Amino acid sequence: MISETLLRPARISLVAFLLAFGLLVGAVIPLHRQALARAGHSFEERIWLLPPPPALRVASLGFHGMAADLVWLLTIQYFGGHVSTDMQFPELRRMLETVIALDPDFVEVYSLGALFLNYFARDVRGAIALLEDGARANPTRWEIPHDLARTYYLDLKDSRQALHWFEVTDRLSGRPHYVPRFIARLYAATGERDTALELWQAMRDSATSEWVRELAMQEIAKLEGQIADESRERMR
Amino acid sequence: MKVQAIALNTFREAVRDRILTSVLAFALLLIAASAILASLSIGQEGKIVKDLGLASSSLFGTFIAIFLGIGLVSKEIERRTVYTIIAKPVHRFQFLLGKYIGLVLTLLVTVGVMVLLVVGLAWAVDGHWTPGLLAAAGLDFLALMIVTAVAILFSTFSTPTLSAIFTLAIFVIGRLSGDLRWFAEQFAGPGLRRAIQVLYLILPDLSRFQIGPQVVHGLPLSTAGIVWAALYGVVYILVLLLLAIGVFQRRDFK
Numbered sequence: 001m002i003s004e005t006l007l008r009p010a011r012i013s014l015v016a017f018l019l020a021f022g023l024l025v026g027a028v029i030p031l032h033r034q035a036l037a038r039a040g041h042s043f044e045e046r047i048w049l050l051p052p053p054p055a056l057r058v059a060s061l062g063f064h065g066m067a068a069d070l071v072w073l074l075t076i077q078y079f080g081g082h083v084s085t086d087m088q089f090p091e092l093r094r095m096l097e098t099v100i101a102l103d104p105d106f107v108e109v110y111s112l113g114a115l116f117l118n119y120f121a122r123d124v125r126g127a128i129a130l131l132e133d134g135a136r137a138n139p140t141r142w143e144i145p146h147d148l149a150r151t152y153y154l155d156l157k158d159s160r161q162a163l164h165w166f167e168v169t170d171r172l173s174g175r176p177h178y179v180p181r182f183i184a185r186l187y188a189a190t191g192e193r194d195t196a197l198e199l200w201q202a203m204r205d206s207a208t209s210e211w212v213r214e215l216a217m218q219e220i221a222k223l224e225g226q227i228a229d230e231s232r233e234r235m236r
Numbered sequence: 237m238k239v240q241a242i243a244l245n246t247f248r249e250a251v252r253d254r255i256l257t258s259v260l261a262f263a264l265l266l267i268a269a270s271a272i273l274a275s276l277s278i279g280q281e282g283k284i285v286k287d288l289g290l291a292s293s294s295l296f297g298t299f300i301a302i303f304l305g306i307g308l309v310s311k312e313i314e315r316r317t318v319y320t321i322i323a324k325p326v327h328r329f330q331f332l333l334g335k336y337i338g339l340v341l342t343l344l345v346t347v348g349v350m351v352l353l354v355v356g357l358a359w360a361v362d363g364h365w366t367p368g369l370l371a372a373a374g375l376d377f378l379a380l381m382i383v384t385a386v387a388i389l390f391s392t393f394s395t396p397t398l399s400a401i402f403t404l405a406i407f408v409i410g411r412l413s414g415d416l417r418w419f420a421e422q423f424a425g426p427g428l429r430r431a432i433q434v435l436y437l438i439l440p441d442l443s444r445f446q447i448g449p450q451v452v453h454g455l456p457l458s459t460a461g462i463v464w465a466a467l468y469g470v471v472y473i474l475v476l477l478l479l480a481i482g483v484f485q486r487r488d489f490k
Binding site: 057058061062063064065066068069072073076077103105106107108112207208209211212 | 279295455
Protein backbone atom coordinates (compact mmCIF):
# COMPACT_ATOMS: atom_id res chain seq x y z
CA MET A 1 0.00 0.00 0.00
CA ILE A 2 2.76 2.40 1.02
CA SER A 3 4.96 1.45 -1.95
CA GLU A 4 2.03 2.02 -4.32
CA THR A 5 1.56 5.53 -2.94
CA LEU A 6 5.23 6.27 -3.19
CA LEU A 7 5.52 5.00 -6.77
CA ARG A 8 2.85 7.31 -8.10
CA PRO A 9 4.44 9.41 -10.88
CA ALA A 10 3.75 12.62 -8.97
CA ARG A 11 5.64 11.37 -5.92
CA ILE A 12 8.68 9.90 -7.72
CA SER A 13 10.59 13.19 -7.93
CA LEU A 14 9.96 13.88 -4.23
CA VAL A 15 11.11 10.40 -3.24
CA ALA A 16 14.22 10.72 -5.44
CA PHE A 17 14.98 14.08 -3.90
CA LEU A 18 14.60 12.77 -0.35
CA LEU A 19 16.76 9.72 -1.13
CA ALA A 20 19.50 11.82 -2.70
CA PHE A 21 19.36 14.30 0.17
CA GLY A 22 19.57 11.52 2.78
CA LEU A 23 22.50 9.84 1.01
CA LEU A 24 24.44 13.09 0.65
CA VAL A 25 23.84 14.13 4.27
CA GLY A 26 24.89 10.65 5.39
CA ALA A 27 28.07 10.95 3.34
CA VAL A 28 29.08 14.31 4.81
CA ILE A 29 30.28 13.03 8.21
CA PRO A 30 32.58 10.21 6.97
CA LEU A 31 33.88 12.49 4.19
CA HIS A 32 34.62 15.22 6.72
CA ARG A 33 36.51 12.71 8.90
CA GLN A 34 38.55 11.56 5.90
CA ALA A 35 39.27 15.14 4.86
CA LEU A 36 40.49 15.94 8.36
CA ALA A 37 42.66 12.82 8.53
CA ARG A 38 44.24 13.44 5.14
CA ALA A 39 44.41 17.24 5.20
CA GLY A 40 48.16 17.23 5.87
CA HIS A 41 47.99 20.65 7.53
CA SER A 42 48.02 20.40 11.28
CA PHE A 43 47.53 23.45 13.49
CA GLU A 44 51.33 23.71 13.87
CA GLU A 45 51.79 23.69 10.09
CA ARG A 46 49.25 26.46 9.75
CA ILE A 47 51.31 28.47 12.26
CA TRP A 48 54.50 27.94 10.23
CA LEU A 49 52.67 29.04 7.10
CA LEU A 50 51.55 32.31 8.72
CA PRO A 51 52.72 35.04 6.28
CA PRO A 52 55.19 37.70 7.47
CA PRO A 53 53.67 40.92 8.95
CA PRO A 54 54.16 43.16 5.84
CA ALA A 55 52.29 40.62 3.70
CA LEU A 56 49.53 40.34 6.32
CA ARG A 57 49.27 44.14 6.46
CA VAL A 58 48.60 44.25 2.72
CA ALA A 59 46.31 41.21 2.71
CA SER A 60 44.17 42.63 5.51
CA LEU A 61 43.26 45.63 3.29
CA GLY A 62 43.85 48.11 6.08
CA PHE A 63 41.76 46.16 8.60
CA HIS A 64 44.93 45.74 10.68
CA GLY A 65 43.14 45.62 14.03
CA MET A 66 40.95 42.73 12.92
CA ALA A 67 43.96 40.86 11.46
CA ALA A 68 45.87 41.40 14.74
CA ASP A 69 42.90 40.04 16.72
CA LEU A 70 42.75 36.89 14.61
CA VAL A 71 46.51 36.26 14.95
CA TRP A 72 46.18 36.95 18.70
CA LEU A 73 43.45 34.29 18.97
CA LEU A 74 45.73 31.88 17.07
CA THR A 75 48.55 32.74 19.49
CA ILE A 76 46.36 31.95 22.50
CA GLN A 77 45.36 28.65 20.88
CA TYR A 78 49.02 27.84 20.18
CA PHE A 79 50.08 28.83 23.71
CA GLY A 80 47.26 26.86 25.38
CA GLY A 81 47.99 23.79 23.26
CA HIS A 82 51.64 23.73 24.32
CA VAL A 83 50.96 24.57 27.98
CA SER A 84 48.85 21.43 28.19
CA THR A 85 51.42 19.26 26.34
CA ASP A 86 55.19 19.82 25.98
CA MET A 87 55.70 23.39 27.34
CA GLN A 88 57.81 24.19 24.26
CA PHE A 89 56.97 27.44 22.43
CA PRO A 90 59.31 27.85 19.43
CA GLU A 91 56.84 30.00 17.42
CA LEU A 92 55.48 32.10 20.29
CA ARG A 93 57.79 35.10 19.87
CA ARG A 94 57.23 35.28 16.09
CA MET A 95 53.46 35.16 16.59
CA LEU A 96 53.53 37.90 19.22
CA GLU A 97 55.72 40.05 16.97
CA THR A 98 53.22 39.53 14.13
CA VAL A 99 50.34 40.73 16.33
CA ILE A 100 52.16 43.89 17.40
CA ALA A 101 53.40 44.60 13.87
CA LEU A 102 49.74 44.60 12.78
CA ASP A 103 48.49 46.59 15.77
CA PRO A 104 51.29 48.36 17.70
CA ASP A 105 48.74 49.96 20.08
CA PHE A 106 47.48 46.56 21.32
CA VAL A 107 49.01 47.13 24.79
CA GLU A 108 47.63 43.94 26.35
CA VAL A 109 49.63 41.81 23.89
CA TYR A 110 52.90 43.23 25.26
CA SER A 111 51.83 42.57 28.86
CA LEU A 112 50.27 39.13 28.37
CA GLY A 113 52.90 38.10 25.79
CA ALA A 114 55.66 39.00 28.25
CA LEU A 115 53.96 36.81 30.87
CA PHE A 116 53.72 33.91 28.38
CA LEU A 117 57.39 34.30 27.42
CA ASN A 118 58.66 34.84 30.95
CA TYR A 119 56.75 32.32 33.06
CA PHE A 120 56.08 29.56 30.52
CA ALA A 121 58.66 29.77 27.70
CA ARG A 122 61.34 30.78 30.26
CA ASP A 123 62.50 33.50 27.86
CA VAL A 124 62.88 36.51 30.14
CA ARG A 125 65.06 38.36 27.60
CA GLY A 126 62.35 37.84 24.97
CA ALA A 127 59.79 39.23 27.42
CA ILE A 128 61.98 42.30 28.08
CA ALA A 129 62.52 42.87 24.33
CA LEU A 130 58.76 42.64 23.70
CA LEU A 131 57.99 45.10 26.50
CA GLU A 132 60.70 47.51 25.31
CA ASP A 133 59.13 47.46 21.82
CA GLY A 134 55.82 48.23 23.49
CA ALA A 135 57.26 51.12 25.52
CA ARG A 136 58.71 52.63 22.33
CA ALA A 137 55.42 52.25 20.39
CA ASN A 138 53.20 53.48 23.28
CA PRO A 139 55.18 56.14 25.17
CA THR A 140 52.07 57.49 26.93
CA ARG A 141 50.87 54.18 28.43
CA TRP A 142 52.06 53.46 31.99
CA GLU A 143 51.30 49.72 31.86
CA ILE A 144 54.31 48.73 29.76
CA PRO A 145 57.10 50.54 31.69
CA HIS A 146 55.40 49.26 34.86
CA ASP A 147 55.60 45.66 33.55
CA LEU A 148 59.22 46.24 32.55
CA ALA A 149 60.03 47.46 36.08
CA ARG A 150 58.23 44.46 37.58
CA THR A 151 60.07 42.00 35.30
CA TYR A 152 63.47 43.55 36.04
CA TYR A 153 62.72 43.59 39.77
CA LEU A 154 61.11 40.17 40.25
CA ASP A 155 62.78 38.04 37.61
CA LEU A 156 66.15 39.60 36.88
CA LYS A 157 66.70 41.09 40.37
CA ASP A 158 68.02 44.20 38.60
CA SER A 159 67.02 47.03 40.94
CA ARG A 160 68.78 49.71 38.87
CA GLN A 161 66.72 48.95 35.72
CA ALA A 162 63.57 48.45 37.84
CA LEU A 163 64.10 51.88 39.38
CA HIS A 164 64.55 53.44 35.92
CA TRP A 165 61.30 51.93 34.59
CA PHE A 166 59.35 52.77 37.76
CA GLU A 167 60.52 56.37 37.32
CA VAL A 168 59.28 56.29 33.71
CA THR A 169 55.94 54.90 34.97
CA ASP A 170 55.72 57.59 37.62
CA ARG A 171 55.76 60.34 34.95
CA LEU A 172 52.75 58.87 33.10
CA SER A 173 49.13 59.63 33.90
CA GLY A 174 46.93 56.91 35.34
CA ARG A 175 49.82 55.04 37.01
CA PRO A 176 49.06 53.07 40.19
CA HIS A 177 49.29 54.89 43.53
CA TYR A 178 52.06 52.64 44.91
CA VAL A 179 54.70 53.55 42.29
CA PRO A 180 56.26 56.50 44.23
CA ARG A 181 56.47 54.27 47.32
CA PHE A 182 58.38 51.60 45.34
CA ILE A 183 60.74 54.24 43.95
CA ALA A 184 61.50 55.38 47.50
CA ARG A 185 62.08 51.78 48.63
CA LEU A 186 64.34 51.07 45.67
CA TYR A 187 66.39 54.17 46.45
CA ALA A 188 66.67 52.98 50.05
CA ALA A 189 67.20 49.35 48.86
CA THR A 190 64.81 48.00 51.53
CA GLY A 191 61.62 45.94 51.80
CA GLU A 192 62.32 43.62 48.87
CA ARG A 193 59.74 40.96 49.77
CA ASP A 194 57.04 43.50 50.64
CA THR A 195 57.57 45.23 47.28
CA ALA A 196 57.36 41.92 45.43
CA LEU A 197 54.22 40.95 47.35
CA GLU A 198 52.59 44.29 46.65
CA LEU A 199 53.46 44.08 42.94
CA TRP A 200 51.82 40.67 42.64
CA GLN A 201 48.80 41.83 44.67
CA ALA A 202 48.40 44.80 42.34
CA MET A 203 48.56 42.45 39.38
CA ARG A 204 45.90 40.18 40.95
CA ASP A 205 43.60 43.13 41.66
CA SER A 206 43.92 44.70 38.21
CA ALA A 207 43.83 41.42 36.22
CA THR A 208 41.27 41.43 33.42
CA SER A 209 41.36 37.66 33.05
CA GLU A 210 41.13 34.67 35.34
CA TRP A 211 44.37 33.26 33.94
CA VAL A 212 46.46 36.29 35.02
CA ARG A 213 44.70 36.38 38.41
CA GLU A 214 45.60 32.73 39.02
CA LEU A 215 49.24 33.30 38.06
CA ALA A 216 49.45 36.25 40.48
CA MET A 217 47.76 34.27 43.27
CA GLN A 218 50.25 31.41 42.88
CA GLU A 219 53.16 33.85 43.22
CA ILE A 220 51.49 35.57 46.21
CA ALA A 221 51.05 32.19 47.94
CA LYS A 222 54.74 31.38 47.28
CA LEU A 223 55.90 34.73 48.66
CA GLU A 224 53.60 34.57 51.71
CA GLY A 225 54.96 31.10 52.45
CA GLN A 226 58.52 32.43 52.27
CA ILE A 227 57.66 35.41 54.52
CA ALA A 228 56.00 33.07 57.06
CA ASP A 229 59.07 30.75 57.01
CA GLU A 230 61.36 33.71 57.57
CA SER A 231 59.35 35.03 60.51
CA ARG A 232 59.29 31.52 62.06
CA GLU A 233 63.08 31.37 61.67
CA ARG A 234 63.41 34.73 63.36
CA MET A 235 61.14 33.62 66.25
CA ARG A 236 63.41 30.67 66.94
CA MET B 237 10.96 66.48 -5.81
CA LYS B 238 11.84 64.38 -8.87
CA VAL B 239 15.16 63.42 -7.31
CA GLN B 240 13.32 62.43 -4.13
CA ALA B 241 10.84 60.26 -6.05
CA ILE B 242 13.63 58.46 -7.91
CA ALA B 243 15.62 58.06 -4.68
CA LEU B 244 12.65 56.54 -2.83
CA ASN B 245 11.92 54.23 -5.73
CA THR B 246 15.57 53.12 -5.86
CA PHE B 247 15.49 52.53 -2.11
CA ARG B 248 12.31 50.42 -2.35
CA GLU B 249 13.74 48.43 -5.24
CA ALA B 250 17.03 47.82 -3.42
CA VAL B 251 15.33 46.77 -0.18
CA ARG B 252 13.36 44.14 -2.11
CA ASP B 253 16.59 42.73 -3.58
CA ARG B 254 17.35 39.27 -2.16
CA ILE B 255 21.12 39.88 -2.36
CA LEU B 256 20.74 42.72 0.12
CA THR B 257 18.73 40.62 2.58
CA SER B 258 21.14 37.68 2.43
CA VAL B 259 24.27 39.86 2.74
CA LEU B 260 22.71 41.69 5.70
CA ALA B 261 21.73 38.42 7.39
CA PHE B 262 25.24 37.04 6.90
CA ALA B 263 26.84 40.25 8.21
CA LEU B 264 24.63 40.25 11.32
CA LEU B 265 25.47 36.59 11.93
CA LEU B 266 29.19 37.31 11.63
CA ILE B 267 28.99 40.32 13.97
CA ALA B 268 27.06 38.26 16.53
CA ALA B 269 29.60 35.42 16.16
CA SER B 270 32.39 37.87 17.02
CA ALA B 271 31.10 37.81 20.62
CA ILE B 272 31.66 34.04 20.75
CA LEU B 273 35.10 34.40 19.14
CA ALA B 274 35.99 37.17 21.60
CA SER B 275 35.32 34.87 24.55
CA LEU B 276 38.37 32.85 23.46
CA SER B 277 40.67 35.85 24.00
CA ILE B 278 42.23 36.63 27.38
CA GLY B 279 40.34 39.68 28.61
CA GLN B 280 40.18 41.30 25.15
CA GLU B 281 36.50 40.70 24.40
CA GLY B 282 35.61 44.38 23.94
CA LYS B 283 38.45 45.04 21.50
CA ILE B 284 37.69 41.98 19.39
CA VAL B 285 33.95 42.68 19.22
CA LYS B 286 34.60 46.30 18.14
CA ASP B 287 37.36 45.44 15.63
CA LEU B 288 35.46 42.59 14.00
CA GLY B 289 32.16 44.46 14.12
CA LEU B 290 33.49 47.65 12.50
CA ALA B 291 35.43 45.67 9.88
CA SER B 292 32.38 43.50 9.08
CA SER B 293 30.04 46.48 8.69
CA SER B 294 32.58 48.22 6.47
CA LEU B 295 33.29 45.15 4.30
CA PHE B 296 29.67 44.06 3.90
CA GLY B 297 28.63 47.68 3.32
CA THR B 298 31.20 47.81 0.52
CA PHE B 299 29.84 44.59 -1.03
CA ILE B 300 26.35 46.03 -0.97
CA ALA B 301 27.55 49.37 -2.40
CA ILE B 302 29.40 47.64 -5.24
CA PHE B 303 26.87 44.97 -6.15
CA LEU B 304 23.86 47.26 -6.03
CA GLY B 305 25.72 50.31 -7.36
CA ILE B 306 27.00 48.69 -10.55
CA GLY B 307 23.50 47.71 -11.62
CA LEU B 308 21.79 51.01 -10.87
CA VAL B 309 22.13 52.51 -14.33
CA SER B 310 23.00 49.47 -16.45
CA LYS B 311 19.93 47.56 -15.22
CA GLU B 312 17.68 50.44 -16.29
CA ILE B 313 19.32 50.41 -19.74
CA GLU B 314 19.07 46.60 -20.00
CA ARG B 315 15.38 46.60 -19.03
CA ARG B 316 14.85 49.64 -21.28
CA THR B 317 13.09 51.44 -18.41
CA VAL B 318 15.58 54.29 -18.81
CA TYR B 319 13.82 55.32 -22.06
CA THR B 320 10.52 55.86 -20.32
CA ILE B 321 12.21 57.90 -17.60
CA ILE B 322 14.30 60.16 -19.84
CA ALA B 323 11.33 60.66 -22.14
CA LYS B 324 9.60 62.39 -19.21
CA PRO B 325 10.54 65.87 -18.04
CA VAL B 326 13.32 64.50 -15.87
CA HIS B 327 16.89 65.71 -16.33
CA ARG B 328 19.52 63.04 -16.58
CA PHE B 329 21.39 64.53 -13.63
CA GLN B 330 18.20 64.25 -11.55
CA PHE B 331 17.89 60.60 -12.51
CA LEU B 332 21.51 59.87 -11.55
CA LEU B 333 21.35 61.87 -8.31
CA GLY B 334 18.12 60.12 -7.35
CA LYS B 335 19.72 56.76 -7.96
CA TYR B 336 22.75 57.71 -5.88
CA ILE B 337 20.72 59.07 -2.97
CA GLY B 338 18.46 56.00 -3.05
CA LEU B 339 21.43 53.66 -2.77
CA VAL B 340 23.02 55.77 -0.02
CA LEU B 341 19.70 55.57 1.86
CA THR B 342 19.71 51.78 1.46
CA LEU B 343 23.28 51.66 2.78
CA LEU B 344 22.37 53.93 5.67
CA VAL B 345 19.64 51.54 6.77
CA THR B 346 21.65 48.31 6.32
CA VAL B 347 24.93 49.62 7.76
CA GLY B 348 22.93 51.33 10.52
CA VAL B 349 21.45 47.97 11.56
CA MET B 350 24.95 46.41 11.61
CA VAL B 351 26.45 49.30 13.60
CA LEU B 352 23.59 49.18 16.13
CA LEU B 353 24.37 45.52 16.72
CA VAL B 354 28.11 46.29 17.11
CA VAL B 355 27.40 49.13 19.57
CA GLY B 356 24.98 46.93 21.54
CA LEU B 357 27.42 44.02 21.71
CA ALA B 358 30.30 46.32 22.71
CA TRP B 359 28.09 47.77 25.45
CA ALA B 360 27.15 44.29 26.69
CA VAL B 361 30.78 43.13 26.72
CA ASP B 362 32.46 46.30 28.08
CA GLY B 363 29.65 47.31 30.41
CA HIS B 364 29.83 50.90 29.19
CA TRP B 365 28.89 52.89 26.12
CA THR B 366 31.61 53.82 23.57
CA PRO B 367 30.39 56.94 21.70
CA GLY B 368 33.54 56.93 19.52
CA LEU B 369 32.14 53.86 17.73
CA LEU B 370 29.48 56.04 16.12
CA ALA B 371 32.13 58.52 14.92
CA ALA B 372 34.18 55.62 13.49
CA ALA B 373 31.10 54.17 11.79
CA GLY B 374 30.16 57.63 10.47
CA LEU B 375 33.53 58.15 8.79
CA ASP B 376 33.43 54.58 7.47
CA PHE B 377 30.05 55.42 5.96
CA LEU B 378 31.58 58.37 4.12
CA ALA B 379 34.11 55.93 2.61
CA LEU B 380 31.16 53.75 1.55
CA MET B 381 29.55 56.78 -0.09
CA ILE B 382 32.75 57.27 -2.12
CA VAL B 383 32.71 53.61 -3.20
CA THR B 384 29.04 54.00 -4.21
CA ALA B 385 29.87 57.10 -6.27
CA VAL B 386 32.72 55.18 -7.96
CA ALA B 387 30.34 52.29 -8.74
CA ILE B 388 27.77 54.70 -10.22
CA LEU B 389 30.46 56.43 -12.31
CA PHE B 390 31.56 53.13 -13.82
CA SER B 391 28.00 51.92 -14.32
CA THR B 392 27.27 54.96 -16.54
CA PHE B 393 29.61 53.74 -19.27
CA SER B 394 30.57 50.13 -18.57
CA THR B 395 29.05 46.68 -18.17
CA PRO B 396 28.09 45.48 -14.66
CA THR B 397 30.96 42.92 -14.56
CA LEU B 398 33.62 45.42 -15.57
CA SER B 399 32.14 48.05 -13.25
CA ALA B 400 32.34 45.57 -10.36
CA ILE B 401 36.00 44.77 -11.15
CA PHE B 402 36.97 48.45 -11.51
CA THR B 403 35.15 49.50 -8.34
CA LEU B 404 36.62 46.64 -6.35
CA ALA B 405 40.10 47.60 -7.63
CA ILE B 406 39.56 51.24 -6.59
CA PHE B 407 38.36 50.06 -3.17
CA VAL B 408 41.45 47.86 -2.67
CA ILE B 409 43.84 50.60 -3.84
CA GLY B 410 42.00 53.14 -1.69
CA ARG B 411 42.28 50.97 1.41
CA LEU B 412 45.97 50.34 0.76
CA SER B 413 46.94 53.82 -0.45
CA GLY B 414 48.63 54.71 2.85
CA ASP B 415 50.68 51.49 2.76
CA LEU B 416 51.48 51.95 -0.96
CA ARG B 417 52.83 55.44 -0.33
CA TRP B 418 54.91 54.14 2.57
CA PHE B 419 56.33 51.31 0.42
CA ALA B 420 57.15 53.81 -2.35
CA GLU B 421 58.91 56.14 0.08
CA GLN B 422 60.92 53.24 1.49
CA PHE B 423 61.86 51.21 -1.56
CA ALA B 424 61.02 52.92 -4.89
CA GLY B 425 63.31 54.99 -7.11
CA PRO B 426 62.58 58.71 -7.66
CA GLY B 427 60.52 58.17 -10.86
CA LEU B 428 58.29 55.47 -9.43
CA ARG B 429 57.96 57.40 -6.18
CA ARG B 430 56.66 60.45 -8.06
CA ALA B 431 54.26 58.31 -10.10
CA ILE B 432 52.87 56.69 -6.94
CA GLN B 433 52.54 60.12 -5.28
CA VAL B 434 50.49 61.38 -8.25
CA LEU B 435 48.31 58.25 -8.13
CA TYR B 436 47.95 58.69 -4.38
CA LEU B 437 46.61 62.22 -4.88
CA ILE B 438 44.18 61.22 -7.65
CA LEU B 439 42.76 57.97 -6.26
CA PRO B 440 40.55 58.05 -3.15
CA ASP B 441 42.53 57.58 0.06
CA LEU B 442 40.03 55.46 2.00
CA SER B 443 42.51 54.97 4.86
CA ARG B 444 41.78 58.64 5.81
CA PHE B 445 38.35 57.50 7.04
CA GLN B 446 39.65 54.90 9.46
CA ILE B 447 39.50 56.02 13.07
CA GLY B 448 38.36 52.60 14.32
CA PRO B 449 41.80 51.67 15.76
CA GLN B 450 41.92 54.87 17.88
CA VAL B 451 38.35 54.30 19.10
CA VAL B 452 39.00 50.64 19.93
CA HIS B 453 42.14 51.50 21.92
CA GLY B 454 40.49 54.48 23.62
CA LEU B 455 43.05 56.89 22.14
CA PRO B 456 42.15 60.59 21.76
CA LEU B 457 40.51 61.51 18.46
CA SER B 458 41.60 64.55 16.48
CA THR B 459 38.51 66.64 15.75
CA ALA B 460 40.41 68.58 13.06
CA GLY B 461 41.47 65.29 11.47
CA ILE B 462 37.86 64.06 11.39
CA VAL B 463 36.57 67.36 9.95
CA TRP B 464 39.23 67.43 7.21
CA ALA B 465 38.60 63.79 6.32
CA ALA B 466 34.85 64.48 6.13
CA LEU B 467 35.42 67.55 3.91
CA TYR B 468 37.78 65.54 1.67
CA GLY B 469 35.13 62.81 1.42
CA VAL B 470 32.29 65.18 0.54
CA VAL B 471 34.33 67.01 -2.12
CA TYR B 472 35.57 63.70 -3.60
CA ILE B 473 31.96 62.41 -3.83
CA LEU B 474 30.87 65.64 -5.57
CA VAL B 475 33.72 65.31 -8.10
CA LEU B 476 32.79 61.67 -8.83
CA LEU B 477 29.09 62.52 -9.19
CA LEU B 478 29.88 65.41 -11.53
CA LEU B 479 32.00 63.09 -13.65
CA ALA B 480 29.23 60.48 -13.68
CA ILE B 481 26.64 63.11 -14.65
CA GLY B 482 28.97 64.37 -17.41
CA VAL B 483 29.34 60.88 -18.87
CA PHE B 484 25.62 60.10 -18.51
CA GLN B 485 24.59 63.38 -20.18
CA ARG B 486 26.67 62.55 -23.26
CA ARG B 487 25.51 58.96 -23.47
CA ASP B 488 23.46 58.17 -26.56
CA PHE B 489 20.43 55.92 -25.85
CA LYS B 490 19.50 54.89 -29.37
